Amino acid sequence: MNNIFRFFILKYIINENSNLFFMNKKKLKPKNIKIKIRLPRLSDAKSCAEMVNSLVSEKAMISLQKKVTAKQELSYLKSLLKDIKNKKQISYVIDFNGQVMGMSGISLVNDNIQSHIGDIGIIVCSRARGVGLGEKLFQKVLTQGIKKLKFKIVKLGVFVKNKPALGLYKKFGFEKIGLIKNGVSYYGKYEDEFLMVKYIKQ
Numbered sequence: 674m675n676n677i678f679r680f681f682i683l684k685y686i687i688n689e690n691s692n693l694f695f696m697n698k699k700k701l702k703p704k705n706i707k708i709k710i711r712l713p714r715l716s717d718a719k720s721c722a723e724m725v726n727s728l729v730s731e732k733a734m735i736s737l738q739k740k741v742t743a744k745q746e747l748s749y750l751k752s753l754l755k756d757i758k759n760k761k762q763i764s765y766v767i768d769f770n771g772q773v774m775g776m777s778g779i780s781l782v783n784d785n786i787q788s789h790i791g792d793i794g795i796i797v798c799s800r801a802r803g804v805g806l807g808e809k810l811f812q813k814v815l816t817q818g819i820k821k822l823k824f825k826i827v828k829l830g831v832f833v834k835n836k837p838a839l840g841l842y843k844k845f846g847f848e849k850i851g852l853i854k855n856g857v858s859y860y861g862k863y864e865d866e867f868l869m870v871k872y873i874k875q
């Protein structure tokens with residue numbers, strides 16, 4: 674997608690969602706937009722819960738299928754920040770005018786013989802999709818994961834029906850290495866899952 678097209682979509686998203694940012698619509702101009710990719714903070718708990726719950730409401734094809742409270746998100750963020758400090762995980766969020774609109778991370782596979790392998794995941798709020806933010810976030814997490822945690826292999830699981838995610842992973846050079854029939858549970862039924870892997874060239 675070219676940059677001019679992305680810019681116009683971005684403008685559209687912002688105008689359509691100005692209430693999301695608790696701003697006066699008239700005051701909202703593109704120059705007011707501040708989008709950052711940054712580390713998560715404990716103060717993101719409420720915003721993260723809103724983002725996760727919006728994905729649960731749309732029945733996104735992710736492992737989280739139950740709404741969370743800000744309190745639950747706070748304890749998740751506490752353990753996440755501890756893991757980041759202990760170099761067991763890398764995680765970044767998309768900060769869109771102060772609101773968390775996406776999150777991605779790589780965590781160490783919890784096994785001594787696989788400490789060179791990371792598990793990656795990503796979510797972007799539906800209102801912020803399709804303008805290149807997911808790609809920027811994924812790029813940041815991947816490069817930082819390789820640089821700081823020295824992963825040699827990054828792996829993931831994705832619903833076979835999740836075309837946007839498959840497109841993103843393919844763009845980053847992930848290869849399909851397997852298919853698990855009925856490998857994931859999705860709101861009471863089973864769906865097929867692809868396993869994908871990216872070997873990091875040193």
Ligand SMILES: CC(C)(COP(=O)(O)OP(=O)(O)OC[C@H]1O[C@@H](n2cnc3c(N)ncnc32)[C@H](O)[C@@H]1OP(=O)(O)O)[C@@H](O)C(=O)NCCC(=O)NCCS
Binds near residue numbers: 801802835841
């Ligand atoms: C997958 C997801 C993170 C993509 O985020 P995004 O911000 O919309 O992606 P971007 O706009 O940065 O697009 C990056 C690439 O992803 C792919 N992609 C994005 N949307 C797509 C779509 N609707 N169909 C096919 N490919 C798509 C394309 O390869 C795109 O590159 P291109 O613009 O050069 O074609 C987002 O759709 C999402 O969060 N979905 C719900 C949660 C989820 O499924 N997470 C993954 C679980 S495994």
